[in-house]
Amino acid sequence: MAVLASLISLAFLMFVAYRGFSVILLAPVAAMIPVLLLQPGDVPLVFTGVFMERAVGFIKLYFPLFLLGALFGKLMELSGFARALINWVAKRTGGRAAVGPVVLVSALLTYGGVSLFVVVFAVYPFAAELFRQAKVPKRLLPASMALGAFSFTMDALPGTPQIQNIIPTSFFGTTAWAAPWLGLIGSAFIAALGTAYLQWRVRAAGDEGYGENHLNEPVSLPDAAPANPIRALLPLVTVVAANALFATAVARSFGPEVSVALPGVATVVTAKTSSVAAIWALEGALLLAILLVIALRFRHVVEGFSERTRPAIAGALLAAMNTASEYGYGAVIAALPGFIAVRNAVALIPDPLVNAAVVTTTLAGITGSASGGLGIALGAMGERFGAAAQAAGIPLEVMHRVTAMASGGMDALPHNGAVITVLAVTGLTHRQAYKDIFAITLIKTAAVFVVIGVFYATGIT
Structure with a gap:
């Protein structure tokens, strides 16, 4: 009954998300369904103490990034920099290419350390203009950004600073560069097959064109105010470079913990530097880039x-x-007995790498979060994964790469936060654009098992 209740909740949330209903309104309803079915008297406490605690904690940490990312993207649009970059690309491609440049820019920003949520805001203004000029359907834009930002640069490409590639380091004693050859092979598989799929979709669209009456369309500046494309590129480069510089500076300046005593606050305000350094660095980088555009x-x-x-x-x-x-x-579902039962069931797969991949991608799919699913999987079974790998003679670096890549597989179901964000920013619905995002998700999931097969066939890491 516990598993069934969780599955009913998940099916309900995916259905309402796909149908375009507000997740803000219905995610708490979906979260309370299994609680109501199993322990109805606990609904008020679970809602306040679990759902709202996790939701507010996310806002506390990440809302400034959403706000600064949105402002940066809008200023790139208003300044004419977005159009300058698009015109530069259009001249060199004859105005025909759209998918490739969007994937490339999204990938560069993500690999440079920019949060994938911020990448959506930063890339969208000139990506929309590029799709319009190339007469490519706008419905393919979210999948193009997802391929660049939510796939291989998120967890497969060696050295990526995204959190999905950092979480396994604390469990396996590895670095962000773990299993570099497997990471490169997985990245090449995802990028090549994903791009080929999107190009096929462009050709299949025929003369459909960009479309009309879209929402959240960027405002085009008059051609009388052209911008230099080299200067237009400077703010994007600033975000990447300043983010890397500030991340190092924050860690060196504050030590392992930072605290401040304020006269009007009864307790000392403290924070672990490791938990906020990346956020502070990116906030500083975005502020600097915004000031540069101005x-x-x-x-x-x-x-x-x-x-x-x-x-x-x-x-x-x-x-x-x-x-x-x-x-x-995700926090409510992960705390319920049905989730624990599913986690334990998929853990019975005998092969260590396949076991870890299936467990991780299943939990990421249920919670709708790559980092959430990965954290839960490794927090509960990280030691078991490591011991099984060592017993089978598998380097922990390979386990790192497999679990990281698996977290970014089936996490992108309709209720995933990044999916909802990219659709909200682009002004599209699940019905219009999710099919192609899901295709990229399938390619990403398949890549994990390709990497496992390559390792067993060649021993390469």
Whole structure:
């Protein structure tokens, strides 16, 4: 009954998300369904103490990133920098290419350490313009950004600073560069097959064109205010470079823990530097990039600034609240006996690498979060995974790469926070665009087992 209750909850949430209903409204309803069926008297406490605690914790940490990312993307649009980059690409591709450049820019930003949520805001303004000029259906834009930001650069490419590649290091004693050859093979598989799929979808669309009456469309500046493409690239480079620089500076400046005593606060405010360094670094990098855009194109961005940036701020709030609701949902489901039963059942698979991959991607799918599913899987069974790998003569670096890649597999179901965010930002619905995102998800999931097969066939790491 416990498993059935959790499955009913998950099916309900995926259905309402796909149908376009508000996840902010219905994620807490979905989370309370199994609690109501199993322990109805606990609904108020679970809602307040688990769902809201996790949701508010997410907002506390990440809302500034959503807000700054949205503002940065809007200023890139208003300054004319987005159009300058698009015109530069269009001239060199004859205006025909759209998918490749969007995948490439998204991948570069993600691999440079920019949060995948921020990448959506930063890339969307010029990606939409590029798709419009190339007459490619807008419904393929979310899948293109997902391929670049949510797949191989998130957890497969060696050295990626994304959290999905960092979590396994504390469990297996590895580094972000674990199993580099397997990571490169997996990345090449995902990038090549994903790009080929999207290009096939573009050809299948024929003369459909970009489409009309879309929501959240970027505002085009008049051609009378052209921007230099080299200067337009500087803010993007600044985000990547400053993020890496600030991450090192924060760790060196504050030590393992930072604290401050304020006269009006009864207790000392403390935080572990490791838990906030990456967030502070990216916030600083985005602020610097925003100031750079304003300095370089002050006259163009200051005109109508308040009115023009209001939709971006509203969009950031909506995206953050959508994702926070998903985090709250995942926390409730992960705490219930049905989830524990599913976790223990998939752990019975005998092969160590296949076992770890299936457990991780299953838990990520249930919670709708790659990092959440990975954290739960390794927190509960990390020692077991490591011991099984060592007993079978499998390097822990390989286990690191497999679990990291598996976390980014079936996590991208309709209720996934990143999926909901990219659809909200682009103004599209699940019905319009999710099919192609799911195709990328299948490719990403298959890549994990390709990497496992390559390791067993060759022993390469």
